[in-house]
Amino acid sequence: MAEFDLEDLDNISKSQEVLDLLIQKGIIKEKKFLEQLKYEKELDELQSEMLHLQEFIIRNQKRLLIIYEGRDAAGKGGTISRTIAKINPKKYKVIALPKPTEINLKEWYFQRYIDHLPIQEEIAFFDRSWYNRAVVEPVFGFCTEEQYQSFMNQVNRLEELLIDDGIILIKFFLNISKEEQKDRLDERKEDPLKQWKVGGLDQQAQEKWEVYTLYIDKMLQETSTVKSPWIEIKTDDKKEARLETMKYILKSVEGFESKLDLENDAEILKVWR
Numbered sequence: 001m002a003e004f005d006l007e008d009l010d011n012i013s014k015s016q017e018v019l020d021l022l023i024q025k026g027i028i029k030e031k032k033f034l035e036q037l038k039y040e041k042e043l044d045e046l047q048s049e050m051l052h053l054q055e056f057i058i059r060n061q062k063r064l065l066i067i068y069e070g071r072d073a074a075g076k077g078g079t080i081s082r083t084i085a086k087i088n089p090k091k092y093k094v095i096a097l098p099k100p101t102e103i104n105l106k107e108w109y110f111q112r113y114i115d116h117l118p119i120q121e122e123i124a125f126f127d128r129s130w131y132n133r134a135v136v137e138p139v140f141g142f143c144t145e146e147q148y149q150s151f152m153n154q155v156n157r158l159e160e161l162l163i164d165d166g167i168i169l170i171k172f173f174l175n176i177s178k179e180e181q182k183d184r185l186d187e188r189k190e191d192p193l194k195q196w197k198v199g200g201l202d203q204q205a206q207e208k209w210e211v212y213t214l215y216i217d218k219m220l221q222e223t224s225t226v227k228s229p230w231i232e233i234k235t236d237d238k239k240e241a242r243l244e245t246m247k248y249i250l251k252s253v254e255g256f257e258s259k260l261d262l263e264n265d266a267e268i269l270k271v272w273r
Contacts, residue, residue, distance in 0.1 A: 070174030
């Protein structure tokens with residue numbers, strides 16, 4: 001059976017008779033269909049452009065590190081999966097580390113993350129990162145106050161060293177409203193295909209909302225620098241958030257020129273300075 005692709009959707013939108021029939025039969029709603037088509041077209045263009053960016057990175061032997069942090073259910077995994085959809089799997093890696101082992105706990109805190117930094121011609125996507133120690137760990141008491149302060153004192157210097165050595169570093173913080181987070185967490189619990197996403201800490205995301213907010217605000221304020229700013233993305237609309245992150249990535253690599261309109265929406269994306 002032939003696949004029903006973006007071109008087919010585009011053809012439907014241009015054929016008023018077909019569109020009218022689908023609306024009449026209750027198969028689609030015109031406004032929702034056209035909004036979805038617009039999103040799919042822009043997503044397709046940006047995903048293709050991500051491949052061109054990757055080719056530029058390979059040709060110029062660059063290293064790109066993209067960190068995705070955010071509240072629970074803010075869409076980190078979904079955003080990464082859309083971003084990597086068309087790029088060469090041999091030249092990127094997605095890092096989502098499990099909880100520290102006994103050996104990890106005896107190491108310098110950053111050590112296990114450094115092992116996964118990108119090499120030349122590679123993009124590394126961190127699905128959560130060393131910033132666990134800035135928010136999750138202190139919220140749940142997984143680190144001491146001394147360990148937390150040590151991290152906050154070291155992280156800006158570490159990132160400056162990485163950037164000075166040639167790594168291109170982008171840090172996204174995906175934010176979400178309390179109401180939308182509740183809806184998504186409830187949906188995960190009810191959907192058998194999403195229940196694997198619900199971890200022990202997710203259960204307390206709503207209960208500890210204010211404590212999370214305290215540490216998140218401090219992280220954004222104290223670890224956003226001129227060289228390594230935080231890019232905060234509002235993700236109540238998942239689709240718009242995905243597009244905005246890709247636009248920002250595509251215009252952040254010096255020397256790469258895109259023909260696409262990469263202007264970000266200031267209502268969705270904020271650069272911390």
